[in-house]
Amino acid sequence: MxxxxxxxxxxxxxxxxxxxxxxxxxxxxxxxxxxxxxxxxxxxxxxxxxxxxxxxxxxxxxxxGSCRLTRTIPHLGSARNIMLWRRVEEAKRRLLYDLSRLGLPLKSRSGEQVGFDILSDQISPILTGHLSGVITLNLAEADDVEREARRVAFREPYRTLLGHFRHEIGHFYWDLLVNSTSFQAPFKLIFGDDSQDYQGAINSYYNRSDRSYDRSGFISEYATSHPWEDWAETFAHFLHIVSTLDSLAGLPLSLDERARQTLTDPYLESDFEALLALWMPLSRGINELNRSLGMSDAYPFDISPAVKGKLHLVHMAISAFREQQRLAA
Incomplete structure (x- = not known):
């Protein structure tokens, strides 16, 4: 930022x-x-x-504008719930900042408004997810201990509140940027056939005994479950990249002219290769800094050529949508 x-x-x-x-x-x-x-x-x-x-x-x-998008808040009868809700809303505001900088709307083509239900699973289990523009988030994800336990249980290298929000909103933007657009055919070619039964694919994913996967083809294990999840994971990583590069712009670093030009506004950078040229050494650098402090890698992922292609499609879909909006204005 x-x-x-x-x-x-x-x-x-x-x-x-x-x-x-x-x-x-x-x-x-x-x-x-x-x-x-x-x-x-x-x-x-x-x-x-x-x-x-x-x-x-x-x-x-x-x-x-951010708080108005929250349709349901957790029960505020405990100081713990208030503290966790505060963390959730802080992450949500960063998500909305990302979307604003990218020039993406908060309404679908049919007029459905993005909304958020922040729920506690103290009474019944709550699954974080997305449906028709509404993102449901389990309040427990704001508890560092609980979230870390789930990260380890699901063998995930990365699990954050902001990551959840960026992933779930990716489902909303698949429908806006890809579904029934000129990007549907390239999507099927690069991400796979999304017509396969979604719930069946998710159930199969969680029932796997072998947790190995093709790391050269997917940014994460969960991305292998279904093309929609692959898109959502990739969309989230695109937001990770442009947001972190936006923060880089304010640091006292010596950069060449092309890098400074890219950092003028990474969210609107038209040259995808320029974004990746900055991101690759930066991600290695922040990982080394974390290791120097005895912490885990901040970005524990490798961007393979296949994943790079998927990120590029996300970038192209966002850029094309923004251009369509400009021409229609």
Whole structure:
């Protein structure tokens, strides 16, 4: 994510800050303008006090654009649930930032609005997933201990809240960017035949005794379960890449002219090869930094030629959609 500055003292502030650590003024994030502003009267989201939402409201709304998308919140009878819900909403706001920078809408062709149900499984099991634009997320995924236990149980190298959101929204954008478009045939060629029974494929995946898979063809094991899941995993990784490169732009590094041009706005970069040329050494570098601190790799994945082709298709589909919107405006 790009670096923001306090509108008063110009010191760096993070995307989540509600106040400047240097001068103390209260801050709000202006989502339409993608900038930090000084908090004015009647701008605070109603969730600012309870979960630290720092997005400003629009007009006479009580809730910001992000909080209005949450259809269902967990039961707030415990401090733990409030703490976990706060983490979930922080990750969701980063997702919405990604989508805004990419120029992707939050409505389907038929007008279905993206929505979020944040549910606790204290009473009955909750499965994180997507259906017709609604993303359901199990609140337990915001608990570091529980999420790590699930990561190990499912033999996943990576499992985060933001990763969940980026994966699940990928299903929504498959329908918008690929289904019934000129990209449907290339999708079948590269990702596989999506007409195969989805639920049967998922059940078969979880019943496998052999957990090995073709690492040269898929970005993750779960991507092998069905072409739709392969797309969602790949879409999430595309967001990982452009978001991290956006953060790179604010670091005091010596870069050549082409790299600086790419980092002007990685989300809108038209040259896919330029994105990958920056990402490959960066991902190796952040992994080495993590190892130096005794931590696991931040990006424990290899981008093979086949995976690169899948990422390229995601990039092309997003770029084509954005161009169609520009021409229709």
């Amino acid at each position: 790009k670096e923001f500055q306090c509108p008063s003292c110009r010191q760096p502030v993070s995307f989540e800050h509600v106040a400047c650590a240097n001068c103390g003024i209260l801050l709000v994030f202006d989502a339409p303008r993608i900038d930090m502003r000084r908090l004015a009267s009647n701008q605070a989201c109603r969730n600012r006090e309870i979960i630290g939402c720092n997005w400003c409201v629009e007009g006479a709304d009580w809730y910001c």
